[in-house]
Amino acid sequence: MAKYDITVNGKKHKVEADPDTPLLWVLRDNLGLYGTKYGCGIGECGACTIHYNGNAMRSCSMTVADVGEAAITTIEGLSETASHPLQQAWREHDVPQCGYCQAGQIMSAAALLASTPNPDDDEIDAAMYANICRCGTYNKIKAAIKSAASK
Amino acid sequence: MTTDLQHSRRQFLKITATVGGGMMLGFSWLKPYGEAEGADIITDFIELNGYLKIAPDATGKGSLITLLSPNPEVGQNVKTSMPMIVAEELCANWKDVRVEQAPLNTAVFKRQVAGGSQSIRQTWATLRNAGATAKHLLVEAAAQEWGVPAAECEASGSFVKHASSGRSASFGSLAAAAAKLTPPAPEAVKLKDPSEFTLIGTSQGNVDMEAILTGKPVFGLDQKVPGMLYSTALRPPAFGQKLKSFDDKAAKAVNGVVQVFRFANDNKIAVVATSTWAAIKGKRALQAVWEDDGTLESTASQYEAMRKKLDEAAEQPKRNDGDVKAAFATADKIIERVYESPYLPHNPMEPGNFFANVTADKVELSGPAQAPERFRGEVAKLLGRDESTVSIGLTRMGGGFGRRLRGDFVLEAAEISSIAKAPVQHVYTREDDMTAGIYRPASMYKFRAAIKGEQLVGYHLTGAGLNAGNVVRENFFPAGAIENCLMESHDLPSKVTTGPWRAPVTNFLASAEQSFFDEIAEAVGKDPVQFRIELFERAKANPVGKFEYDAERSIGVMKLAAEKSNWGKAPAGVHQGFSAYFCHNSYVAEVAEVKMEGRRPVVKRVVCAVDCGIVINPVAAINQCEGGVIDGIGHAMYGDFTLEKGKPQQENFDKFRLIRMGEQPAVEVHFVKSNTDPTGLGEPTLPPAGGAVANAFYRATKERVYVQPFVKVMKNLG
Ligand code: FES
Ligand code: FES
Numbered sequence: 001m002a003k004y005d006i007t008v009n010g011k012k013h014k015v016e017a018d019p020d021t022p023l024l025w026v027l028r029d030n031l032g033l034y035g036t037k038y039g040c041g042i043g044e045c046g047a048c049t050i051h052y053n054g055n056a057m058r059s060c061s062m063t064v065a066d067v068g069e070a071a072i073t074t075i076e077g078l079s080e081t082a083s084h085p086l087q088q089a090w091r092e093h094d095v096p097q098c099g100y101c102q103a104g105q106i107m108s109a110a111a112l113l114a115s116t117p118n119p120d121d122d123e124i125d126a127a128m129y130a131n132i133c134r135c136g137t138y139n140k141i142k143a144a145i146k147s148a149a150s151k
Numbered sequence: 152m153t154t155d156l157q158h159s160r161r162q163f164l165k166i167t168a169t170v171g172g173g174m175m176l177g178f179s180w181l182k183p184y185g186e187a188e189g190a191d192i193i194t195d196f197i198e199l200n201g202y203l204k205i206a207p208d209a210t211g212k213g214s215l216i217t218l219l220s221p222n223p224e225v226g227q228n229v230k231t232s233m234p235m236i237v238a239e240e241l242c243a244n245w246k247d248v249r250v251e252q253a254p255l256n257t258a259v260f261k262r263q264v265a266g267g268s269q270s271i272r273q274t275w276a277t278l279r280n281a282g283a284t285a286k287h288l289l290v291e292a293a294a295q296e297w298g299v300p301a302a303e304c305e306a307s308g309s310f311v312k313h314a315s316s317g318r319s320a321s322f323g324s325l326a327a328a329a330a331k332l333t334p335p336a337p338e339a340v341k342l343k344d345p346s347e348f349t350l351i352g353t354s355q356g357n358v359d360m361e362a363i364l365t366g367k368p369v370f371g372l373d374q375k376v377p378g379m380l381y382s383t384a385l386r387p388p389a390f391g392q393k394l395k396s397f398d399d400k401a402a403k404a405v406n407g408v409v410q411v412f413r414f415a416n417d418n419k420i421a422v423v424a425t426s427t428w429a430a431i432k433g434k435r436a437l438q439a440v441w442e443d444d445g446t447l448e449s450t451a452s453q454y455e456a457m458r459k460k461l462d463e464a465a466e467q468p469k470r471n472d473g474d475v476k477a478a479f480a481t482a483d484k485i486i487e488r489v490y491e492s493p494y495l496p497h498n499p500m501e502p503g504n505f506f507a508n509v510t511a512d513k514v515e516l517s518g519p520a521q522a523p524e525r526f527r528g529e530v531a532k533l534l535g536r537d538e539s540t541v542s543i544g545l546t547r548m549g550g551g552f553g554r555r556l557r558g559d560f561v562l563e564a565a566e567i568s569s570i571a572k573a574p575v576q577h578v579y580t581r582e583d584d585m586t587a588g589i590y591r592p593a594s595m596y597k598f599r600a601a602i603k604g605e606q607l608v609g610y611h612l613t614g615a616g617l618n619a620g621n622v623v624r625e626n627f628f629p630a631g632a633i634e635n636c637l638m639e640s641h642d643l644p645s646k647v648t649t650g651p652w653r654a655p656v657t658n659f660l661a662s663a664e665q666s667f668f669d670e671i672a673e674a675v676g677k678d679p680v681q682f683r684i685e686l687f688e689r690a691k692a693n694p695v696g697k698f699e700y701d702a703e704r705s706i707g708v709m710k711l712a713a714e715k716s717n718w719g720k721a722p723a724g725v726h727q728g729f730s731a732y733f734c735h736n737s738y739v740a741e742v743a744e745v746k747m748e749g750r751r752p753v754v755k756r757v758v759c760a761v762d763c764g765i766v767i768n769p770v771a772a773i774n775q776c777e778g779g780v781i782d783g784i785g786h787a788m789y790g791d792f793t794l795e796k797g798k799p800q801q802e803n804f805d806k807f808r809l810i811r812m813g814e815q816p817a818v819e820v821h822f823v824k825s826n827t828d829p830t831g832l833g834e835p836t837l838p839p840a841g842g843a844v845a846n847a848f849y850r851a852t853k854e855r856v857y858v859q860p861f862v863k864v865m866k867n868l869g
Contacts, residue, residue, distance in 0.1 A: 021428045033366065082364050082365050094354070096363050138781065
């Protein structure tokens with residue numbers, strides 16, 4: 001095991017883990033941040049999406065050793081009072097079905113809106129293609145992203 | 152077998168205490184690991200029956216109402232809609248209501264199953280009675296206190312009011328007195344007329360919304376208790392193989408791996424570790440030797456065997472009306488088509504997992520389960536325990552689609568915990584989830600139609616499936632509408648495990664059948680909608696034998712879909728395809744619209760008309776319908792799962808293609824207005840979707856598609 005200092009949601013954490021441990025499992029098992037989900041472990045589903053210095057990344061496909069000085073944000077740290085425009089829009093549209101993919105969807109969408117405040121359909125499709133929703137909430141996700149963008 | 156009610160009452164208190172309590176939410180009723188019993192426990196909640204308990208709010212003027220949601224929540228949103236039914240009859244203000252997931256408790260609840268789209272249909276009466284009975288007691292308590300006849304009192308918005316004296320009391324203030332009254336006789340309990348509903352029929356947001364939006368631990372995989380270990384299992388890589396021997400040196404050398412052992416009749420290897428990652432790494436480091444245990448099946452030869460079967464007569468037909476042979480012998484025209492579909496894994500986004508803590512005197516289980524009552528029995532049997540010592544807590548499920556109706560992951564968790572002598576969170580990796588599946592069986596159909604003049608006079612359906620049971624639905628349309636109707640089913644044995652997958656059998660049967668009806672309509676020169684309506688009219692006027700559907704309601708959804716989609720009047724460049732199906736007690740018709748983008752046909756919109764009786768929560772009902780349509784289209788177009796020598800060839804989402812953002816059509820849902828008792832929506836919109844798309848593709852490309860997934864044969868789909 002090795003020791004790492006990582007910054008998650010603005011807080012510094014000391015964690016002990018093997019260097020090859022995916023950040024996903026460090027977040028969940030070591031830090032108890034369960035909002036970031038395991039779906040595939042190979043970067044194909046987006047359930048584990050977090051922000052790495054503001055960019056949407058798959059936490060299953062980066063190791064704890066890769067984190068370094070980067071600022072990591074998870075769904076728990078997206079906003080203090082669950083008031084991010086996307087969280088508001090998600091409520092307004094009643095987006096989730098099972099809900100499992102939704103944290104990853106919101107984190108991908110948040111990174112998209114940060115770089116492209118008014119995305120069109122093609123831009124939303126391209127940015128969200130990496131996030132599978134097995135329940136098929138895609139239309140609601142798209143509508144909610146558009147609502148959030150207009151706020 | 153009964154569950155101790157005292158125990159269940161304690162559970163209620165524990166659940167109350169942990170609202171917002173963080174990590175333990177969702178299974179904190181596990182007694183040894185429950186939250187510290189702090190001062191914030193609300194102890195004055197009064198349980199009026201197993202479904203609800205009431206306390207005064209902090210001001211003392213209002214009410215806090217906790218409703219227990221009995222059925223497992225798998226994304227179908229029963230955790231919101233079932234309590235809405237109770238709250239309606241209780242006359243509670245929905246804002247005063249908090250919802251808790253009930254654990255398995257067969258002493259109080261009936262049929263705690265998420266399956267067959269039956270949660271709402273089968274509990275409708277019970278839930279209404281639970282609410283109405285409690286309301287009766289609250290009204291009675293108020294009437295006694297005020298010394299007025301109960302008939303002069305009315306309940307609404309969590310208050311009982313006496314109009315002539317202007318008196319009013321909150322449910323919270325009345326609960327203690329109400330609990331002391333003798334429950335009313337069932338016939339004394341009055342239910343509302345649907346015209347009096349004020350909550351049912353209004354859109355209410357998902358009760359778990361805040362937890363989902365902020366990443367609270369509400370799913371099975373999010374469970375953690377002190378001292379808990381994590382486990383994974385290595386299983387035979389191919390159907391038809393078994394474990395011969397293994398070397399665990401490298402696995403045991405992985406940091407965090409604490410135990411490695413054989414289990415499940417010595418056929419699997421468990422790795423128990425201090426973290427999920429160590430359990431996964433340990434499993435990867437195992438060196439196992441497998442040996443063949445019978446034939447190893449491959450997709451190509453399985454398909455050959457099914458095709459051959461389609462030409463054989465079954466020993467006993469499932470349905471045989473009239474004289475099919477004569478109808479075909481004297482037909483002007485015969486159409487014959489064969490349709491094929493592959494195995495499908497369920498692929499819920501949350502892979503299989505379960506928490507188990509097996510100790511000397513009890514077995515505590517918790518996690519995502521669609522059929523917990525069955526699992527309790529299976530675990531008790533496996534471990535040789537009395538069922539009364541086995542408890543199951545229910546977490547929110549990250550999808551299920553039928554996969555969690557089978558309890559392999561629960562049994563593995565329980566056995567591993569009992570051997571490891573520790574509480575474990577047992578985890579399937581995505582690869583485990585996809586390759587150790589309980590698949591939708593691969594199946595094929597041969598349809599034959601005998602046409603005389605403009606009439607369909609004979610119908611002969613032969614189905615064949617792999618380990619699939621009966622693959623025809625002999626009491627569904629067109630049974631009842633055609634004088635000469637023969638339906639036969641062949642079940643081929645296979646080692647590949649199969650089971651219910653969202654809308655079992657009909658998920659492909661409907662798609663194939665509705666494509667075939669499009670061809671018959673074309674052959675007789677009729678509009679596809681009109682052609683179907685005429686057949687249903689025949690079933691109404693001259694019903695042939697027994698059948699399950701209501702022809703009038705079938706016609707109703709078909710007309711609604713045609714009207715809302717402007718059927719037959721689509722703008723240039725928009726190609727429409729029609730499909731309709733009845734299953735799981737609900738009626739659905741769909742119109743798919745396809746546009747050509749270059750050489751590629753693209754599904755742009757689906758108009759979906761639904762008759763499920765009373766709609767409890769419209770926003771959630773629309774979500775279910777839309778999800779079913781997109782699921783149906785996604786799997787019809789892309790879903791392929793194959794075997795080589797018994798070994799699954801798709802293990803993760805790099806090889807197994809699920810529909811993704813941008814590939815889904817817009818979905819428009821319209822409900823038939825109805826006061827009929829409600830039926831379910833988890834499945835019914837899925838079966839017709841594939842056929843609607845196939846028929847629209849035909850209009851757009853002039854090509855019929857007989858094979859699922861469509862991408863396998865339609866190269867332009869991309
Ligand atoms: S779990 Fe990381 S992309 Fe699927
Ligand atoms: S809401 Fe279930 S996977 Fe997206």
